[in-house]
Amino acid sequence: MKDDIVLSLGSNIGNREFYINKAIQLLGNDANILIDKVSNFYETSPVGNVKQRHFVNIALKIATTYTPEKLLAVIHQVELSLHRTREIHWGPRTLDIDIIFWGDKKMSTDDLTIPHPETFNRLFVLVPILEIISKQFPFYQQISKQIQVLQKKDQTVSLIKKDAQPKRLVESSIHNILSAIGDDPDRPGLVETPDRVARMYDEIFSSEGLENFEDYKLFKSKSSNHSKMVLMKNIPFYSMCEHHMMPFWGKAHIAYIPDHGTIIGLSKIPRLVDFVSHKLSLQEKLTDDIVDQLNKILAPKGAAVVIDARHMCVEMRGVKKTDSSTRTIRFSGIFDTDQDLQMAFLNSIGDINGKSI
Ligand SMILES: Nc1ncnc2c1ncn2[C@@H]1O[C@H](COP(=O)(O)OP(=O)(O)OP(=O)(O)O)[C@@H](O)[C@H]1O
Numbered sequence: 001m002k003d004d005i006v007l008s009l010g011s012n013i014g015n016r017e018f019y020i021n022k023a024i025q026l027l028g029n030d031a032n033i034l035i036d037k038v039s040n041f042y043e044t045s046p047v048g049n050v051k052q053r054h055f056v057n058i059a060l061k062i063a064t065t066y067t068p069e070k071l072l073a074v075i076h077q078v079e080l081s082l083h084r085t086r087e088i089h090w091g092p093r094t095l096d097i098d099i100i101f102w103g104d105k106k107m108s109t110d111d112l113t114i115p116h117p118e119t120f121n122r123l124f125v126l127v128p129i130l131e132i133i134s135k136q137f138p139f140y141q142q143i144s145k146q147i148q149v150l151q152k153k154d155q156t157v158s159l160i161k162k163d164a165q166p167k168r169l170v171e172s173s174i175h176n177i178l179s180a181i182g183d184d185p186d187r188p189g190l191v192e193t194p195d196r197v198a199r200m201y202d203e204i205f206s207s208e209g210l211e212n213f214e215d216y217k218l219f220k221s222k223s224s225n226h227s228k229m230v231l232m233k234n235i236p237f238y239s240m241c242e243h244h245m246m247p248f249w250g251k252a253h254i255a256y257i258p259d260h261g262t263i264i265g266l267s268k269i270p271r272l273v274d275f276v277s278h279k280l281s282l283q284e285k286l287t288d289d290i291v292d293q294l295n296k297i298l299a300p301k302g303a304a305v306v307i308d309a310r311h312m313c314v315e316m317r318g319v320k321k322t323d324s325s326t327r328t329i330r331f332s333g334i335f336d337t338d339q340d341l342q343m344a345f346l347n348s349i350g351d352i353n354g355k356s357i
């Protein structure tokens, strides 16, 4: 990991700051990528002939063990996860990531040109980059000179107030809530609470904005055993209900019948449960999400999910039914029609009378 690699990110559809933050998070989650510096966020006028909304742009300095081609593939995957489609050249997008510099490397293939060919025509690329590179960076002089040239043209690039960035928005909202409930957000016990809650939200809502579970590997097996039920039970999860933003938590029991010997790595099933539960949801929705994702990924002959959960919004407020638990069940494919299979699944997870978790 030696070259300073510089990326430019832009978004002009939906919640632009959210998409940019999510992309930073997804890139940072990759074990082969180290995020070294993140620039401020800028609102920029669209460059090119397409009439469209203003963009939010930032620059990242990263290090990676990937080759440029492999990094481009990872970038395309991140763009895809964030609903990026390629319709209009230079047109609106939820997210665009370009590789701008790779140290002082110059290369050009059918798929990749470094430095990015438009770099020195784009103020929205250069201004954020200048902020995160050192004076020793190979293109430093050229970048700062070209910024002065472009500033005389019609491209606008203005710093977005830090308060408009998602983490800051959560912090200021929590600060307001603390005041609104009659507490003093500035007392010693609470001064760090907004920052703590914002960081916690990053963790417990890490799947917000992501539709598809992608962290899995499928295997093909010829063994006839692999047409039998695969069942994983007692998978613990924590989620937050979308009605009250209060926790609900419990255990998921998941089974599927492989089709044509296609199976999924076992550790990926709990990861799938984490994926669907790390966003605002409902128990019913979580149950459906697990089945739907399994169907999408594996196309099994059938899938079955039982979730037993306790809900803070039922126990701590309103009806206050402490210790009550809720069971949701969903079958698909042959589980839907084969009652023997349903019973086999329910018997295997035990406790079909729904004893508390
Ligand atoms: N340095 C680079 N960084 C990212 N993509 C590049 C680069 N050089 C060439 N490409 C190629 O450009 C293709 C189109 O990229 P993309 O759809 O992001 O274009 P665009 O955003 O419309 O235009 P631009 O790349 O000028 O911002 C990519 O599939 C990739 O193969």
Ligand SMILES: Nc1nc2c(c(=O)[nH]1)N=C(CO)CN2
Pocket (backbone or CB within 6 Å): 009, 010, 011, 044, 045, 046, 047, 048, 054, 055, 057, 089, 090, 091, 096, 124
């Ligand atoms: N301001 C701004 N304009 C653009 C951008 C962008 O990210 N920011 N991206 C484009 C295509 O890559 C085309 N035009």
